[in-house]
Amino acid sequence: LVRLRTRLSRSQNAIGRGLLTLLSRDRLDEDAWEEIEDTLLSADVGLEATGQIVDRLRERTKVLGTRTPTELRALLAEELTAALTVDSSRELATSASPDRPTVILVVGVNGAGKTTTCGKIARVLVADGRPVLLGAADTFRAAAADQLETWAGRVGSSVVRGPEGADPASVAFDAVKQGIEQGVDTVLVDTAGRLQNKSGLMDELGKVKRVIEKHGPVDETLLVLDATTGQNGLEQARVFTEVVQVSGVVLTKLDGTAKGGIVIAVQRRLNVPVKLIGLGEGPDDLAPFDVAQFVDALLD
Numbered sequence: 336l337v338r339l340r341t342r343l344s345r346s347q348n349a350i351g352r353g354l355l356t357l358l359s360r361d362r363l364d365e366d367a368w369e370e371i372e373d374t375l376l377s378a379d380v381g382l383e384a385t386g387q388i389v390d391r392l393r394e395r396t397k398v399l400g401t402r403t404p405t406e407l408r409a410l411l412a413e414e415l416t417a418a419l420t421v422d423s424s425r426e427l428a429t430s431a432s433p434d435r436p437t438v439i440l441v442v443g444v445n446g447a448g449k450t451t452t453c454g455k456i457a458r459v460l461v462a463d464g465r466p467v468l469l470g471a472a473d474t475f476r477a478a479a480a481d482q483l484e485t486w487a488g489r490v491g492s493s494v495v496r497g498p499e500g501a502d503p504a505s506v507a508f509d510a511v512k513q514g515i516e517q518g519v520d521t522v523l524v525d526t527a528g529r530l531q532n533k534s535g536l537m538d539e540l541g542k543v544k545r546v547i548e549k550h551g552p553v554d555e556t557l558l559v560l561d562a563t564t565g566q567n568g569l570e571q572a573r574v575f576t577e578v579v580q581v582s583g584v585v586l587t588k589l590d591g592t593a594k595g596g597i598v599i600a601v602q603r604r605l606n607v608p609v610k611l612i613g614l615g616e617g618p619d620d621l622a623p624f625d626v627a628q629f630v631d632a633l634l635d
């Protein structure tokens with residue numbers, strides 16, 4: 336946890352840095368407010384949320400007569416916390432039936448970190464004594480299945496793959512079937528994400544989901560999003576929410592960006608909670624998303 340904290344704070348301090356210069360001012364004049372706005376925007380908080388946060392801050396500092404940097408920081412922390420808080424649970428869903436494994440479908444554009452995230456989630460579950468089966472439903476690139484197989488070996492889970500070019504839905508179907516037969520705790524289905532052929536991909540994903548559902552419900556559909564792609568990536572991601580019912584977002588590569596404010600934009604635009612965050616390429620570089628810890632890191 337300490338390691339995660341340092342890694343987050345090292346990369347997430349865009350707002351903190353901006354704030355530092357601000358706090359050296361002796362009063363909150365128009366320039367100061369503009370700077371707060373720029374700071375939030377440069378951290379990828381997004382136009383709409385930034386506007387709301389700054390409006391509320393202006394209002395509250397006026398009412399409260401806020402003057403000291405410490406007071407302002409505390410108010411900003413409160414506003415960021417409010418902006419990050421969601422009603423729905425951030426826990427990964429589990430199977431409603433003891434006879435059936437939990438089924439997690441993992442979607443997102445190529446390169447976002449789907450395969451890596453499958454490996455990391457498997458790692459956590461296996462370490463917890465919960466056997467995992469990984470399904471390689473990205474049959475378009477043999478390398479993708481190879482990569483998943485490497486992860487399976489690394490974290491001690493089994494893997495189901497098909498020949499290159501096989502129907503992704505049939506691999507997904509087999510994976511869940513074998514998961515049920517083997518009595519594993521969780522089946523994670525890794526999918527393809529070739530956005531250049533959008534309608535084809537979306538048809539494919541819809542089919543993967545429908546075919547899995549012949550065995551029972553998909554318990555969780557995780558959309559994997561690369562935090563470094565910013566607002567553009569967010570637009571691409573919306574396509575996925577239109578085709579499969581996304582229940583949670585995994586925001587990867589937060590170790591490589593100072594734009595942690597993207598969490599706020601993601602949750603607002605997609606209306607889905609960020610459940611997990613990726614903080615590196617290694618098997619242990621995955622953490623549950625925690626608002627308090629994240630706000631601390633943002634303001635560090």
Ligand code: GDP
Binds near residue numbers: 482612
């Ligand atoms: P996929 O195409 O969506 O399956 O993406 P991959 O899992 O193959 O990941 C693409 C690249 O991003 C790989 O080089 C991963 O090691 C890297 N990656 C994935 N997650 C993270 C993360 O949280 N942090 C960093 N720094 N790299 C990551």
